[in-house]
Amino acid sequence: MSYDDRIERALRASLVPALQPGHPPQLAAALQHAVFPGGARIRPKLTLAVAQACGEDDASLSDGVAASIELLHCASLVHDDLPCFDDAQTRRGRPSVHNAFGERLAVLAGDALIVAAFEVLGRSCRQHLSRLPVLLRSVTQGVGMPLGIVAGQAWECEPQLSLADYQQAKTGALFAAATMAGAQAAGADGEPWRALGERLGQTYQVADDIRDVVLDAEVLGKPGGQDVALDRPSYARALGLDGAMAEFQRLVQATLLTVPVCPGASQFRQLIRREADRLVPQQLCARMASTV
C-alpha cells in the first residue's frame, strides 16, 4: 500500500473514536473539514519513510504515529487561520475552518484534534507499549513549549525574534518530531533523526516562503503574498528571492548528505528529491533566475 493510502486510512481511523454517536454534529463536521481532503501530507510521509528506513516491524504503530503527527499539523493550521492570527479565509483551496464553521468551532476543532492526536498515539502502542513514552516525548516537544509549534507561533507576538529560532519552532520542531517518531515507531533511536528533521523543516520553510512570493492563490490553495501582507518574518524577505532559492538548493543538498546510515537510506533520499522538486520545481528556479 502506498504512503498516501496508508496515511488517509490511518487518519480516517484516528477520527473514528471522535465521531462516535453522541457528538455535537457541527464540531464533528469541522474536524473532518480540517483533516480531509489534506495537503501534501509531507510530515506523516516522513514518519512512514523513516520508520521503513529503520526496519519497520509494526505498520499499524507507524500508521498511528503518522496520523498523530498530521492531526497536530492540521490543528496548528486551524488555529493559525483564526481571525486573531492570519485571518485566512481559504486553506487547501477551500474555506478555512473558521470561515466555514465560525470562530468558536474553529478553536474547538483545533483543541479536539490535539486531543485526538494523543488518543491515537496511545492506542497505536498496544503491541509495543515500551515505545509509548519516547513517542509521547518527541511529539509533545514538537508541538508544545518551549520549542515546538505553539512557541513558534508565540514568537510572532514578541517585539524581537530570531528568524532561525522562529522558523525552527514553527516548522522545524514538528518535522523533527515526524522523523524521530518514525524511528521510534520502528523501535529505533530517534536522536540520529532529529537534526535531519530540523533541516528538512528549514528546507520546507524556505520553500514555503518562496512559494508565497512566486505562486498564485490557485496553486497554493491559500492566499499568496501573505508574509508581506501580514508583516511576517520570511526567508524570501530576509534574503531576497534569489538568496532564498540558493538557500533552498543548499539545504536540499545538505539534507541529502546527512541521512543516517540505514537499510532504506537510498529510498529515503529519493523521497526528499521528489518532494523538493514538487515544492520548488527546477524549471521555476531556472525561469526566475533568467528574469533577474
Place this chain on the structure above:
Amino acid sequence: MSYDDRIERALRASLVPALQPGHPPQLAAALQHAVFPGGARIRPKLTLAVAQACGEDDASLSDGVAASIELLHCASLVHDDLPCFDDAQTRRGRPSVHNAFGERLAVLAGDALIVAAFEVLGRSCRQHLSRLPVLLRSVTQGVGMPLGIVAGQAWECEPQLSLADYQQAKTGALFAAATMAGAQAAGADGEPWRALGERLGQTYQVADDIRDVVLDAEVLGKPGGQDVALDRPSYARALGLDGAMAEFQRLVQATLLTVPVCPGASQFRQLIRREADRLVPQQLCARMASTV
C-alpha cells in the same frame, strides 16, 4: 503533605519543561497566569482522594495525573474566556488570560496547556508504564470528542441541545476522568469510579449555576449573572433557584451513597461533604429558602 500542597507542587513541576530556556517570554507568562494562583483545584483533589482511597502506591504518579487533569481544566477556562465564547474579562479575581496577554497568546496558552498535560501524564508513568494506556484513554475521553469538554463547549454552538448531555460533557466528563484516573493511578480499575465522577460533576455544575445567580463577582472571582447574560443553559434557569437548590442537596446525598467500597471511603465522603458546604453553604440555602 496536604492535597493542596501536593497539587501546587505537582503543577509547578508540570510546567518546568515548558519554561526551559529558549521559550517565548510572553507565552510563558501566560501559562503561569493561567495556572497560578488557582481556584479550588477540586478536580485534582478528587484525583488524589480517589487514588488514596484505592490504596495509592506511587504518590508521584498520582501527583502527575492530578496535575494533568488540572492543566486541562485551566486550558478549557482560558479558551472558554476568549472573546468568541464568553468574552470574560476576569477569572479567579484577576484579568483573564486574553485580557492580560491578548487573544493570540490566550489561544496558544490553551494549546500549550493541553500539550503539557499529556507530557506530564507520560512522564509520571515511568515506574508503572502499564498504567499509561488506560490513563491516556480516561483523560482523552474527559476532554476530547465525542463526549468530553470540547464537545460540551461545542453544544453551545448547536441550535438544539439536551441540558443534561451538555452539562455532562462540559463538566461531568472531566470529573469522571479525575476520579477514574485517580483509581488508575493507584493501579485500580477506573470503571467503578466513572458514575461517581459524573454525578459529582453534575452536583458541581448545579452548584456553579446557583452561585452564578446568588453570589456577586467579588466572591466568584468572575462576573456573576453570566448564564442569563450569555443566554447559556443553566439548572437555576431551568428549575428555578429553589428547584436548583433542592436538586443540589439531592445530588450530594446520592453521591455520598454511591462511593465504591474501598479502604478510604469514609475520608472520601468527608471530602465531598466539605466541598459541598464550601460551594453552597448550608446557611446560604437556609437564607434563600426564608426569602421565598
